[in-house]
């Protein structure tokens with residue numbers, strides 16, 4: 001099978017890769033780049049464990065061919081923290097004990113971050129809708145919704161450094 005050269009940015013770093021046309025973005029992230037924070041579970045788009053951001057939108061990386069990601073900007077859970085500071089959604093998950101086995105957590109966190117990008121002040125209903133497609137078998141979802149709500153409040157209350165007295 002012919003190989004394809006692709007160029008993409010992953011967690012702010014440029015990458016040039018040669019991939020088979022049938023390889024998924026998920027497999028390239030995990031197997032070629034060692035970014036195993038993105039989990040693989042169903043492989044069929046049903047669980048959300050493999051959620052990453054592609055050009056700011058949450059996608060199931062198990063359903064995205066690596067060649068489709070050519071030229072895009074991909075963020076995985078490893079790239080969400082900035083300057084050793086957790087993203088507010090990550091912080092919310094810790095503060096609200098929204099992690100039990102943790103298998104769904106990277107995907108949930110990426111979906112939560114994408115939601116707050118497009119809707120900075122979601123209602124609980126909007127949070128639940130924003131996370132649908134991401135399955136959790138442990139938490140009952142309530143703490144996850146609490147975590148994302150906390151992150152939204154934190155992001156809206158945060159005083160930008162340049163505006164601080």
Ligand code: FES
Pocket residue numbers: 039040041042043044045046047048049050051060061062063
């Ligand atoms: S592993 Fe991609 S949706 Fe389940």
Ligand code: FES
Pocket residue numbers: 098099100101102103104105135136137138139
């Ligand atoms: S914490 Fe176990 S699947 Fe969500």
